[in-house]
Amino acid sequence: MSSRMRNILIPIIAVLLGVLVGTIIMIVSGYDAVAGFQALWNGAFGDIYFTGEVVRQVTPYILAGLAVAFAFRTGLFNIGVEGQLIVGWVAAVWVGVSFDLPKIFHLPLAVLAAAVAGALWAFIPGYLKAKFRVHEVIVTIMLNYTALHITNHFIRTVLSDGKERSENIATTASLRSPFFEGLTEYSRMHWGIFIAIICAIIMWFILEKTTRGFELRAVGFNEHASQYAGMNVKQNIILSMVISGTFAGLAGAMEGLGTFGYTAIKGGFTGVGFDGIAVALLGANTAIGVVLAAILFGSLKVGALNMPLEAGIPNELVDIIIALIIFFVASSYIIRWFIDRISKKGAK
Amino acid sequence: ACGGGDNEAEKEGTTDTGEQTEETFKVAMVTDVGGIDDKSFNQSAWKGIQEFGEANGLEKGQDGYNYLQSQSDADYTTNLNSLARQDFDLIFGIGFMMQESINEIAGQQTEAHFGMVDAVVEKENVASILFKEQEASFLAGVAAGLTTESNKIGFIGGMQSDVIERFEAGFQAGVKAVNPDATIDVQYAEAFDKAEIGQSIASRMYSSGVDVVFHAAGATGNGLFKEARDLKAKDPSKNYWAIGVDSDQVAEGVVEIDGTEHNIILTSALKRVDVAVNDLSTKAKEGNFPGGETTVYGLAEDGVGLAEINDAVTVKADIETKVQEYSDKIKSGDLVVPGTLEELETFSAE
Amino acid sequence: MEEYVIEMLNIRKEFSGFVANDNITLQLKKGEIHALLGENGAGKSTLMNVLFGLYQPEAGEIKVKGESVNITDPNVANDLGIGMVHQHFMLVDTFTVTENIILGKETSKGGVIDIKTAEEEVRKISERYGLAVDPQAKISDISVGMQQRVEILKTLYRGAEILIFDEPTAVLTPQEIKELIQILKTLINEGKSIILITHKLKEIMEVCDRVTVIRKGKGIGTVNVSETNPTDLASLMVGREVTFKTEKTEAKPTSDVLLINDLVVKDSRGVEAVRGLNLNVRAGEIVGIAGVDGNGQSELIEAITGLRKADKGSIKLNNKEILNLPPRKITESGLAHIPQDRHKHGLVLNYSVGENMVLQTYYQKPFSRSGIMNFKQIFDKARSLISEFDVRTPSEFTPARALSGGNQQKAIIGREVDRNPDILIAAQPTRGLDVGAIEFIHQRLIDQRDNGKAVLLISFELEEIMNVSDRIAVIYEGEIVAVVDPKETTEQELGLLMAGSKRQEAGEETNV
Amino acid sequence: MGLMDILLIIIPSTLLWASPLILTALGGIFSERSGVINIGLEGLMVIGAFSAIVFNLSTASVLGNWTPWVALLVAALAGALFSGIHAVASITFRADHTVSGVAINLLAVGVTLFLVKLIYDKGQTDIIQKGFSKIDVPILSDIPFIGPLFFSNTYWTSYFAIAVAIIAWFVVFKTPFGLRLRSTGEHPMAADTMGINVTKMRYIGVLLSGALGGLGGAVYAQSISSDFSHATISGQGFMALAAMIFGKWHPLGAMGAAIFFGFAQSLSIIGNSLPFLENVPNVYLLIAPYILTILALTGFIGRADAPKSIGTHYIKGSR
Numbered sequence A: 001m002s003s004r005m006r007n008i009l010i011p012i013i014a015v016l017l018g019v020l021v022g023t024i025i026m027i028v029s030g031y032d033a034v035a036g037f038q039a040l041w042n043g044a045f046g047d048i049y050f051t052g053e054v055v056r057q058v059t060p061y062i063l064a065g066l067a068v069a070f071a072f073r074t075g076l077f078n079i080g081v082e083g084q085l086i087v088g089w090v091a092a093v094w095v096g097v098s099f100d101l102p103k104i105f106h107l108p109l110a111v112l113a114a115a116v117a118g119a120l121w122a123f124i125p126g127y128l129k130a131k132f133r134v135h136e137v138i139v140t141i142m143l144n145y146t147a148l149h150i151t152n153h154f155i156r157t158v159l160s161d162g163k164e165r166s167e168n169i170a171t172t173a174s175l176r177s178p179f180f181e182g183l184t185e186y187s188r189m190h191w192g193i194f195i196a197i198i199c200a201i202i203m204w205f206i207l208e209k210t211t212r213g214f215e216l217r218a219v220g221f222n223e224h225a226s227q228y229a230g231m232n233v234k235q236n237i238i239l240s241m242v243i244s245g246t247f248a249g250l251a252g253a254m255e256g257l258g259t260f261g262y263t264a265i266k267g268g269f270t271g272v273g274f275d276g277i278a279v280a281l282l283g284a285n286t287a288i289g290v291v292l293a294a295i296l297f298g299s300l301k302v303g304a305l306n307m308p309l310e311a312g313i314p315n316e317l318v319d320i321i322i323a324l325i326i327f328f329v330a331s332s333y334i335i336r337w338f339i340d341r342i343s344k345k346g347a348k
Numbered sequence B: 001a002c003g004g005g006d007n008e009a010e011k012e013g014t015t016d017t018g019e020q021t022e023e024t025f026k027v028a029m030v031t032d033v034g035g036i037d038d039k040s041f042n043q044s045a046w047k048g049i050q051e052f053g054e055a056n057g058l059e060k061g062q063d064g065y066n067y068l069q070s071q072s073d074a075d076y077t078t079n080l081n082s083l084a085r086q087d088f089d090l091i092f093g094i095g096f097m098m099q100e101s102i103n104e105i106a107g108q109q110t111e112a113h114f115g116m117v118d119a120v121v122e123k124e125n126v127a128s129i130l131f132k133e134q135e136a137s138f139l140a141g142v143a144a145g146l147t148t149e150s151n152k153i154g155f156i157g158g159m160q161s162d163v164i165e166r167f168e169a170g171f172q173a174g175v176k177a178v179n180p181d182a183t184i185d186v187q188y189a190e191a192f193d194k195a196e197i198g199q200s201i202a203s204r205m206y207s208s209g210v211d212v213v214f215h216a217a218g219a220t221g222n223g224l225f226k227e228a229r230d231l232k233a234k235d236p237s238k239n240y241w242a243i244g245v246d247s248d249q250v251a252e253g254v255v256e257i258d259g260t261e262h263n264i265i266l267t268s269a270l271k272r273v274d275v276a277v278n279d280l281s282t283k284a285k286e287g288n289f290p291g292g293e294t295t296v297y298g299l300a301e302d303g304v305g306l307a308e309i310n311d312a313v314t315v316k317a318d319i320e321t322k323v324q325e326y327s328d329k330i331k332s333g334d335l336v337v338p339g340t341l342e343e344l345e346t347f348s349a350e
Numbered sequence C: 001m002e003e004y005v006i007e008m009l010n011i012r013k014e015f016s017g018f019v020a021n022d023n024i025t026l027q028l029k030k031g032e033i034h035a036l037l038g039e040n041g042a043g044k045s046t047l048m049n050v051l052f053g054l055y056q057p058e059a060g061e062i063k064v065k066g067e068s069v070n071i072t073d074p075n076v077a078n079d080l081g082i083g084m085v086h087q088h089f090m091l092v093d094t095f096t097v098t099e100n101i102i103l104g105k106e107t108s109k110g111g112v113i114d115i116k117t118a119e120e121e122v123r124k125i126s127e128r129y130g131l132a133v134d135p136q137a138k139i140s141d142i143s144v145g146m147q148q149r150v151e152i153l154k155t156l157y158r159g160a161e162i163l164i165f166d167e168p169t170a171v172l173t174p175q176e177i178k179e180l181i182q183i184l185k186t187l188i189n190e191g192k193s194i195i196l197i198t199h200k201l202k203e204i205m206e207v208c209d210r211v212t213v214i215r216k217g218k219g220i221g222t223v224n225v226s227e228t229n230p231t232d233l234a235s236l237m238v239g240r241e242v243t244f245k246t247e248k249t250e251a252k253p254t255s256d257v258l259l260i261n262d263l264v265v266k267d268s269r270g271v272e273a274v275r276g277l278n279l280n281v282r283a284g285e286i287v288g289i290a291g292v293d294g295n296g297q298s299e300l301i302e303a304i305t306g307l308r309k310a311d312k313g314s315i316k317l318n319n320k321e322i323l324n325l326p327p328r329k330i331t332e333s334g335l336a337h338i339p340q341d342r343h344k345h346g347l348v349l350n351y352s353v354g355e356n357m358v359l360q361t362y363y364q365k366p367f368s369r370s371g372i373m374n375f376k377q378i379f380d381k382a383r384s385l386i387s388e389f390d391v392r393t394p395s396e397f398t399p400a401r402a403l404s405g406g407n408q409q410k411a412i413i414g415r416e417v418d419r420n421p422d423i424l425i426a427a428q429p430t431r432g433l434d435v436g437a438i439e440f441i442h443q444r445l446i447d448q449r450d451n452g453k454a455v456l457l458i459s460f461e462l463e464e465i466m467n468v469s470d471r472i473a474v475i476y477e478g479e480i481v482a483v484v485d486p487k488e489t490t491e492q493e494l495g496l497l498m499a500g501s502k503r504q505e506a507g508e509e510t511n512v
Numbered sequence D: 001m002g003l004m005d006i007l008l009i010i011i012p013s014t015l016l017w018a019s020p021l022i023l024t025a026l027g028g029i030f031s032e033r034s035g036v037i038n039i040g041l042e043g044l045m046v047i048g049a050f051s052a053i054v055f056n057l058s059t060a061s062v063l064g065n066w067t068p069w070v071a072l073l074v075a076a077l078a079g080a081l082f083s084g085i086h087a088v089a090s091i092t093f094r095a096d097h098t099v100s101g102v103a104i105n106l107l108a109v110g111v112t113l114f115l116v117k118l119i120y121d122k123g124q125t126d127i128i129q130k131g132f133s134k135i136d137v138p139i140l141s142d143i144p145f146i147g148p149l150f151f152s153n154t155y156w157t158s159y160f161a162i163a164v165a166i167i168a169w170f171v172v173f174k175t176p177f178g179l180r181l182r183s184t185g186e187h188p189m190a191a192d193t194m195g196i197n198v199t200k201m202r203y204i205g206v207l208l209s210g211a212l213g214g215l216g217g218a219v220y221a222q223s224i225s226s227d228f229s230h231a232t233i234s235g236q237g238f239m240a241l242a243a244m245i246f247g248k249w250h251p252l253g254a255m256g257a258a259i260f261f262g263f264a265q266s267l268s269i270i271g272n273s274l275p276f277l278e279n280v281p282n283v284y285l286l287i288a289p290y291i292l293t294i295l296a297l298t299g300f301i302g303r304a305d306a307p308k309s310i311g312t313h314y315i316k317g318s319r
């Protein structure tokens, strides 16, 4: 079997195995598995509205996944996507509520603000790693909590007076579109999906096609050799985090300018940043992989909401299935081994 | 193939009952991330829906009464929309966080009816429900002010917001009304789900001499109860009182010391979301849906109140008298309880 | 009948289809030093790993003292009295010498490691075999030579009777090699038997009794050392005639390309490793730096190439000051560098061979244009370098990780030489390579010189320095203590200089 | 408030807060010292918290005051069992350790909440009646000054965690097992040539991390939250991970780091009532623990080196 064929087959098998185990769990727990999957399907694609919602969910997933994947490809583990997303969200909304501009300036400015905020927030761990060799994992974890408290404070003091949420953003800064609303019966699908896809293309292009990508990956693999080859290691580490943070900040813009149109104080994390880790890993840290994984996760997450209603099954089942899929993809060695055995037997 | 056949049959069944839906009134709610058993207003709201359902012979499920739990803020809209699309006649959004979602969906799904709890949405097909939390917490403050022996009282808030501010303002006013000498130690945990923060704050308060603590902090309050129970267990002769919120939290206060059961819950400030939800559902079913209106539930409407006072309190009778006295004043409108800290400044119980 | 302690009969070992050992037989007599000779990739390490139980052979038989055995893992080998000093050291850097030695066979009292007793034991064994190691030292703090002694001690601690040495001398300085040979002799006197893998024919002639030659995975035969000579061994090994003396014409040096004055560089611990060093390298000559490891060679190279900040002094490249410029500025001024540690500095192992070929030039035309890579050009270039420098790789897309050490080295040399630098700095360019590869690389260095370029060669191997250099600068404690003409000196004399016996006249000559 | 009063509140609260982090971070150390990255600590805590609470609720009537201790044991077992998935995936199936760890986190939350709904038909459990409670350590609490500060108003679990940290230090650095464990994390091939079963050591490392992570979650649930819901374990596992790195993979270092986190956190809570901090806006106190950690890492800790072969798969016969 060709290796390309195998590489396509493995995630498919992993998904099937995940679904299989999910089915077993449902049956063992006394639930109606058929109804469960039907509810899941209907909740994601049974209705154009839900499909729109899937797209809405996929959008930040793609960007968060890209953020994690980009850092990973350059040897860094950015657990801080969550925090970068939150600051991006708030920055976008801030621009969205405080300026009065025509749409062609306002919307790009708001999106840009989110990107810059995310980038700056990610600059901190990048700088500390480059300059002081501080482990980026701890710094990003700490900065997640910091982002949460600071943005809450910002919302209370700058975006409102002591209230728990901001005003709604001006329509000139909104990513929403009557076109999509009409198309999908008022789902919150918005233009952001195109930003996400463009970012996926940008990531692919930077990493695979540019000299900068060549450097970033080289630094990720072997700092010493990169330094020897005349690359500026510190600069590349920082840049990598900054680009990763830009994607994360944009994911925040999707929430702020698309899905919600405002920002509110948060008692905890949105979860999108952490889901981004799973998306990136399932997507093997490649741009196209991230897009596909985000579609899968987005559909499952949105579809799951329908499971308790239609089939009486706790929607946590979908979290279990997602986790299992990640396990099976990660354990692709064993799947590969099976494929090889089967195809060998077939050949004999 | 078998399953498919079944399903078609089911679908036909649904269309049948679909015609009946003119009569069966379906009601549902969307919870926030806390879920229907958050020991707080989601739980209370669900209780109201269940009571309404049972009273009207409905069954839990797609064709009777139901709820959807949100896993994140982004799910509110999807869940509300889902329910609207399932043709529920009345859909409740529980918590101010759902305000924007309801506002939006109500504009789109003009046929559906929504109940907005804890916030106001000005749409023809939305009935908004607010509570005078300050009235309940005022009574809690009265109880605290009379119970305290150290004249030190604590208040733990979850995150700063209008609702929690109403709790705080009312509570302070209540304490001041009966015990002007008492000082109130106020601290916000900045989280509704961090028991360890609640515990640390409570620990600080009790060890600085506070003997009654009221919380309006959701699961963060678990830490308060834990601390009070632990302290009580260590030294049963001392008083460590805690006051619950939203629903009667007396079950959280049980401490067993050497075979005898104690309870550290002094009382609870009740927010009867169940009453309000049941009430609104009934109105809607009878065709009197108060669309576009905001109903404020206070003591007078039985929408808020105070739970039983703990039997172990020596001044229980005094408290009950005072509580009754103030209740009457509030109900009659003689006393207006401050709902913000600003109003509190100029408040006087006289 | 001879008494064999080890017999490996008709051993066959495959790696997913590739036959690394094809019907090889090796018999070790008690009390002998038996050499195993073969080109890079011939299958020597593989054969020994089979004997040590790390690999399972597909066919063949192993007998220990006449009895057929099945060595399923290193534990079995240990129990059979077989110990191995691996080509790449098997030491835990963060552990002490003693911890490394007792690992897996700890002396303990009541569940606690009895480190005192263990250290005593280690000290005893180390004295008995003349190994002189500090049992309490941390591996990362001791020299490579010392680390090797720890490896030897590991086997002795486990009571090994048969010791396998896989290329033990490749990483050692001449001094350390002398000491090792002494150690080998002591071991034989103590009744041990030894299998020695080495590419250095001189060493074989000096210490070994017999030698088994393998070529491309096949056994060629076993000969008595007393009945052969280096030339015959070399041709047995590669299957053709090999010339030993590198042919070269007289150097015609012209102007200074590299001029170093009063250079002071600190090492990573902040100690001055280079202390006021002066050196010049002219176009059209090869200057060799001779010295015992740890006399400031690494710091010197790192300072020249910009990888380490220098504290004082001046480094001029083509009359331009390059001191403390970033590495890229320096390489662009006409310097190329074959690094000492090819895995750490030379290659990005996860990149393809092709990508590694442009590691220094990827940002230049035609490999990229306005920041966009042109992979067609890159892989075209790689293909031509691969054939020109005889890099044995399945393709230019293969990850560098999959290449053997020798081929990785050839890839680096191809990359650096191809840039046609004014000065080429070659640090240990032939470490661990077989004679064929060494010959090839030496020729490349000389070609470079003949094209009017300068070459600075740093090596711990005196023979290499003597053969290739036009001038030899001896480094000692961070200074050039002498500059000598290879034709007018001997290895003995160089050895003395390297050991720090300064020659008055030479000290003055350094400023030439 | 006097300094003594402040310390009287801060120290017990610091220790209370730190103990689940200490235990979990120790778990991380065992796993990572053996060479297996474990970012699934959060998930292991979730499993521990869940199983302790469920066990506690169902047996409290039988076991009485012993319930929380037996529940610790059960949680350790459950954690070990669950970490077995991580072990199989990342050791035997050669999964990327980080990927597998992420899956562990997701799976733990999914499975426990699913089970809570299945068992109790609601989203969270009831409150346990037999949790760990406050104690004054007999005799020691009577020591002047030290006694009230360190031995009064605290929980047995705080001392338990510290004791486990010391035992872990001893095991990792003083016993043959520890030496072997560390060798497989630093240089598995060297360990193999010395006859150490790398796979076995790594399995033990990961299973121990599961047991300790389970303990951490159980301690949290039974001495703090008192029930189990989606919010019970929310980030403590990641803080433990940070403590492990901060402590440079050293048991006592990790303990110190966890105590530092607990201290910073307690300080942020008590800060409002300190004279010199009362005018500082709340937000600064809230972010102080995190900023202090970053500054500490940047300023005096600097580079922390993980075990060398961490995250790699040891495959016999390859290099």
Ligand SMILES: Nc1ncnc2c1ncn2[C@@H]1O[C@H](COP(=O)(O)OP(=O)(O)OP(=O)(O)O)[C@@H](O)[C@H]1O
Pocket (backbone or CB within 6 Å): C015, C016, C018, C019, C020, C038, C039, C040, C041, C042, C043, C044, C045, C046, C047, C087, C404, C405, C406, D317, D318, D319
């Ligand atoms: N683990 C492995 N997997 C696949 N092929 C291998 C493996 N190890 C060795 N080989 C193959 O076996 C051949 C012999 O390798 P080996 O390491 O034994 O050579 P060697 O004679 O020790 O070389 P050198 O002199 O460079 O040390 C190599 O050409 C290589 O292609």
Ligand SMILES: Nc1ncnc2c1ncn2[C@@H]1O[C@H](COP(=O)(O)OP(=O)(O)OP(=O)(O)O)[C@@H](O)[C@H]1O
Pocket (backbone or CB within 6 Å): C040, C041, C045, C087, C402, C403, C404, C405, C406, C431, C432, C433, D318, D319
């Ligand atoms: N995992 C592997 N898969 C396939 N081949 C391998 C693998 N590991 C090693 N090899 C092969 O083993 C051979 C020997 O590798 P190794 O790095 O030991 O070469 P070497 O010449 O002995 O190196 P050095 O010169 O550094 O001593 C290489 O030819 C390489 O192709």
Ligand SMILES: [Mg+2]
Pocket (backbone or CB within 6 Å): C044, C045, C046, C087, C166
């Ligand atoms: Mg070899």
Ligand SMILES: [Mg+2]
Pocket (backbone or CB within 6 Å): C040, C087, C167, C405, C432
């Ligand atoms: Mg070799």
